[in-house]
Amino acid sequence: MQDMTFVLFGATGDLAQRKLFPALYNLYLDGRLPENISIVGLGRNYCSNEDFQSKVERAVQAYSRRTVQPSGLQDFLSKFRYCAFDVTDKESYHHLHELIDNREIELGIPQNRLFYLSVGPSLVDVITSNLNSSGICQNNGWKRLIVEKPFGSDLETARQLNKNLSKTFNEEEIYRIDHYLGKPMVQNLETLVLANPALKSLLDHKQISNVQITASETVGVETRADYYDKAGAIRDMVQNHLLQLVMMTAIYLPEKITANEIRVKKMEIIESLRPLLKENAYKDVVRGQYESGDIQGTPVFGYKEEPGVDDSSKNDTYFAARLYIDNPSWSGIPFYIRTGKRLNQKSTRIVIEFKNNMKDSDVLQGLTPNLLILEISPNESISLRVNMKDPSSNRFEPVWINFSTNSESLPEAYELLLFDAMLGNATFFSHWKEVELSWEWIQPLLEAYQENLLPLYSYPAGSTGPEEANQLLQSKQFKWW
Numbered sequence: 199m200q201d202m203t204f205v206l207f208g209a210t211g212d213l214a215q216r217k218l219f220p221a222l223y224n225l226y227l228d229g230r231l232p233e234n235i236s237i238v239g240l241g242r243n244y245c246s247n248e249d250f251q252s253k254v255e256r257a258v259q260a261y262s263r264r265t266v267q268p269s270g271l272q273d274f275l276s277k278f279r280y281c282a283f284d285v286t287d288k289e290s291y292h293h294l295h296e297l298i299d300n301r302e303i304e305l306g307i308p309q310n311r312l313f314y315l316s317v318g319p320s321l322v323d324v325i326t327s328n329l330n331s332s333g334i335c336q337n338n339g340w341k342r343l344i345v346e347k348p349f350g351s352d353l354e355t356a357r358q359l360n361k362n363l364s365k366t367f368n369e370e371e372i373y374r375i376d377h378y379l380g381k382p383m384v385q386n387l388e389t390l391v392l393a394n395p396a397l398k399s400l401l402d403h404k405q406i407s408n409v410q411i412t413a414s415e416t417v418g419v420e421t422r423a424d425y426y427d428k429a430g431a432i433r434d435m436v437q438n439h440l441l442q443l444v445m446m447t448a449i450y451l452p453e454k455i456t457a458n459e460i461r462v463k464k465m466e467i468i469e470s471l472r473p474l475l476k477e478n479a480y481k482d483v484v485r486g487q488y489e490s491g492d493i494q495g496t497p498v499f500g501y502k503e504e505p506g507v508d509d510s511s512k513n514d515t516y517f518a519a520r521l522y523i524d525n526p527s528w529s530g531i532p533f534y535i536r537t538g539k540r541l542n543q544k545s546t547r548i549v550i551e552f553k554n555n556m557k558d559s560d561v562l563q564g565l566t567p568n569l570l571i572l573e574i575s576p577n578e579s580i581s582l583r584v585n586m587k588d589p590s591s592n593r594f595e596p597v598w599i600n601f602s603t604n605s606e607s608l609p610e611a612y613e614l615l616l617f618d619a620m621l622g623n624a625t626f627f628s629h630w631k632e633v634e635l636s637w638e639w640i641q642p643l644l645e646a647y648q649e650n651l652l653p654l655y656s657y658p659a660g661s662t663g664p665e666e667a668n669q670l671l672q673s674k675q676f677k678w679w
């Protein structure tokens with residue numbers, strides 16, 4: 199891997215502490231960082247380099263999945279420098295430029311520059327245009343930009359943002375990060391069928407009755423009301439993570455293809471998503487907001503009582519939908535997606551339900567549909583549910599064939615994605631076209647929200663979501679798994 203400078207905007211923020219510093223440390227332990235790397239962290243308040251390094255150390259101690267090794271720790275921390283920086287202040291870019299140049303000379307490294315924008319979406323535009331005008335991007339080496347989600351807040355703002363970014367970076371230099379694409383089980387989907395010929399016949403579309411994708415969380419809005427109350431579940435989770443999971447589930451590939459071809463296949467899937475009309479969206483979409491309740495024995499506030507949330511907020515903390523992919527493979531097979539905060543469990547999973555052509559009869563009592571469950575997080579597993587006859591009762595009982603990995607030994611999503619961006623591999627980053635097509639599908643729903651065409655149902659914290667989400671499936675005699 200080539201030596202480089204890694205510039206982290208938002209180095210004092212939540213994502214940097216909980217995910218990015220631990221990811222860099224784990225890469226360091228695995229010898230997967232460049233031999234010489236200059237890491238520059240930015241935030242508005244003054245902080246000495248020493249204090250910043252201590253902050254990084256505290257983050258690594260608190261959040262790394264690995265035990266911190268005293269031996270290499272000082273060497274790792276010595277790569278970090280801090281620069282007090284306000285994105286709107288031109289002078290800040292001047293100081294940053296000087297610091298980047300000086301460290302490159304000091305370390306004798308080429309002018310390869312990777313910029314990570316771990317800041318709110320409203321700052322992305324101003325940072326990239328200033329990176330351009332300040333000369334930081336007129337370097338003698340490569341440059342790359344990692345942008346966090348959500349990319350824009352609707353179709354128009356996303357298009358505008360992309361137009362502005364492309365004045366400074368071309369498509370190959372923009373890495374739109376969606377950390378769900380870095381989760382090892384999601385990356386596995388690409389080769390699951392290729393590596394397991396037995397699954398190829400199992401995953402015959404003719405045998406599948408429906409697909410369900412769930413990303414449920416027990417946490418509430420936490421300290422992010424300022425952002426979340428404007429975004430809601432639809433922008434925070436659906437436009438990006440859930441639609442990416444739909445694409446990754448639907449592309450499963452019988453043969454090995456190149457990184458670029460995978461992105462093309464994904465685009466084809468999202469392009470085939472049957473559009474929803476805002477007037478009819480209520481038939482296929484359920485949105486909800488949590489009320490007070492109980493999460494695993496602890497009483498919690500309702501959304502409107504959370505700090506920073508307006509007590510008349512109509513923001514969605516839950517979203518469920520039925521969608522169809524109108525291509526020859528998936529035609530007529532419903533995909534159900536759902537996500538929500540303050541639900542009864544933390545779990546991200548894909549469930550494939552198979553058709554059950556046998557009728558319950560005297561000889562076939564207790565039959566339930568076969569299920570293939572891909573558990574993505576917090577644990578990783580693949581399970582197949584089959585029917586076995588219990589000789590004592592002569593009834594069929596469901597049993598599980600289960601394979602699970604030791605999740606603690608697996609790399610975290612941000613580790614895999616940072617490594618790929620450093621290498622210049624964009625396979626598991628969202629191409630602009632995927633993002634644009636996702637917003638195109640979402641846009642009528644945003645309009646339906648605005649025009650009050652979609653009711654907002656409430657659900658108690660600690661439940662599985664609004665009752666209306668069950669009805670989405672009941673009309674076809676299905677239920678959520």
Ligand SMILES: NC(=O)C1=CN([C@@H]2O[C@H](COP(=O)(O)OP(=O)(O)OC[C@H]3O[C@@H](n4cnc5c(N)ncnc54)[C@H](OP(=O)(O)O)[C@@H]3O)[C@@H](O)[C@H]2O)C=CC1
Pocket residue numbers: 207208209210211212213214240241242243283284285286315316317318319321346347348377
């Ligand atoms: N937190 C999470 O779990 C996840 C976050 N994300 C995305 O990552 C991004 C960052 O999120 P998160 O870390 O939670 O946000 P935070 O609010 O915790 O951090 C925001 C960062 O931006 C900096 N910042 C704000 N205004 C300015 C400014 N004018 N000039 C310079 N720096 C500024 C802050 O620095 P300071 O205040 O010190 O000046 C801080 O470091 C967002 O796009 C979010 O959607 C994506 C997935 C998960």
Ligand SMILES: O=C1O[C@H](COP(=O)(O)O)[C@@H](O)[C@H](O)[C@H]1O
Pocket residue numbers: 415434435546575
């Ligand atoms: O991007 C986001 O993801 C997290 C959930 O991520 P996970 O890896 O824990 O499943 C979510 O809590 C957050 O609101 C959202 O911005």
